[in-house]
Amino acid sequence: MNLMLQIALIKSFAQRVLPASPALLAAIFALQTQNAIAQSVLLSNLKTSEQASPASQGQRSVLTTGKPKMTELSDPFLQPNAASKSPSRASSILQSSDVDETLISPQPNVSTGAHEDLDALLWLRTSAEYDALTRQAFVAATHKLGEAIVDPDWEAVVPSERANGSSKSTSNMRPPCVIVDVDETILDNSVFQVELIQSDSEYQLDAWNQFVQRRSSPAIEGAVEFVQACRASGVVVFFVTNRESTVEAATRENLIAQGLMATSDPDRILSKNEQPNWTSDKSSRRRAVAQKYRVVLLIGDDLNDFLSAKNLTIEQRSQFYQANKKNWGRSWFVIPNPNYGSWEQTTYGHDYQAPLEKKRELKMQTLSGGS
Ligand SMILES: [Mg+2]
Numbered sequence: 001m002n003l004m005l006q007i008a009l010i011k012s013f014a015q016r017v018l019p020a021s022p023a024l025l026a027a028i029f030a031l032q033t034q035n036a037i038a039q040s041v042l043l044s045n046l047k048t049s050e051q052a053s054p055a056s057q058g059q060r061s062v063l064t065t066g067k068p069k070m071t072e073l074s075d076p077f078l079q080p081n082a083a084s085k086s087p088s089r090a091s092s093i094l095q096s097s098d099v100d101e102t103l104i105s106p107q108p109n110v111s112t113g114a115h116e117d118l119d120a121l122l123w124l125r126t127s128a129e130y131d132a133l134t135r136q137a138f139v140a141a142t143h144k145l146g147e148a149i150v151d152p153d154w155e156a157v158v159p160s161e162r163a164n165g166s167s168k169s170t171s172n173m174r175p176p177c178v179i180v181d182v183d184e185t186i187l188d189n190s191v192f193q194v195e196l197i198q199s200d201s202e203y204q205l206d207a208w209n210q211f212v213q214r215r216s217s218p219a220i221e222g223a224v225e226f227v228q229a230c231r232a233s234g235v236v237v238f239f240v241t242n243r244e245s246t247v248e249a250a251t252r253e254n255l256i257a258q259g260l261m262a263t264s265d266p267d268r269i270l271s272k273n274e275q276p277n278w279t280s281d282k283s284s285r286r287r288a289v290a291q292k293y294r295v296v297l298l299i300g301d302d303l304n305d306f307l308s309a310k311n312l313t314i315e316q317r318s319q320f321y322q323a324n325k326k327n328w329g330r331s332w333f334v335i336p337n338p339n340y341g342s343w344e345q346t347t348y349g350h351d352y353q354a355p356l357e358k359k360r361e362l363k364m365q366t367l368s369g370g371s
Pocket of ligand 1: 181182183184185300301302
């Protein structure tokens with residue numbers, strides 16, 4: 001029972017039973033005074049704490065000033081003698097060109113209404129847990145790399161995507177490689193999502209391609225060290241992305257700037273529509289790589305980065321997960337993406353053209369178990 005309620009009850013009791021007791025009235029007065037002083041001290045402490053806490057200021061201004069982060073620590077596991085050279089996402093975002101102006105400038109017209117991506121984006125851009133999870137995945141993948149290289153039977157792609165007539169002897173002859181997705185796997189495009197929220201708009205391909213042309217997306221935590229570990233082990237990294245081939249040059253420059261690719265590297269980016277059969281379904285591109293390389297690891301943020309899983313129902317996706325249980329954490333590693341992906345499209349029945357209100361209605365039905 002709180003203090004105010006206790007005082008009210010005592011007061012009520014006193015008025016009804018002991019209206020003339022001077023000692024009780026004095027006690028009530030003392031309690032009220034004590035409560036007022038306590039409240040005043042609490043308020044004063046709260047204000048002092050808010051003024052002195054840059055973290056709380058950063059949390060409140062995250063949508064306009066970039067992600068608040070602690071100073072990056074070195075990773076004794078991956079680089080025992082050197083601090084990580086990859087810039088933090090926050091500093092990369094703040095250092096990028098026209099993106100920074102948008103982010104740093106006051107946003108008087110920012111929508112203050114509800115947006116379905118708000119919490120997911122806040123988690124992605126502010127939580128230490130997100131950075132810990134992505135690093136966790138890349139460190140675990142690095143651990144498996146050594147094991148995978150020396151095992152000639154170790155192949156990450158599903159049997160239907162493997163090289164024709166693949167056998168132990170032919171596997172041995174193909175050099176090892178890993179396939180990584182780009183967006184929200186090794187590059188953080190959350191600034192694009194922030195701008196969607198600020199303008200209360202939805203994804204549009206033209207706007208997305210313009211964003212890609214900025215070449216300003218920072219590397220996701222842990223990705224640079226993983227790619228460096230692959231290079232040090234002689235394992236080739238292929239980037240299989242559903243970015244359009246028309247923006248591949250910008251993608252390449254962004255990857256080089258973030259230390260995810262070397263300037264001297266040959267073209268290892270396999271973009272959507274780069275070849276006639278390279279559709280958004282990545283299986284044809286994985287198959288093309290697997291003809292010449294033994295794919296030992298797959299890393300992505302979407303089920304489709306691991307196998308062909310387009311337009312599935314929630315139940316079918318779950319079955320795909322179950323059927324490939326042995327691969328997760330062994331040759332398949334997932335980077336969390338709570339913002340977008342085929343998982344979300346499934347929740348509204350893949351009806352991409354539906355108005356936002358209709359999608360919300362379908363999502364609510366999915367949430368409540370309806371269909
Ligand atoms: Mg992706």
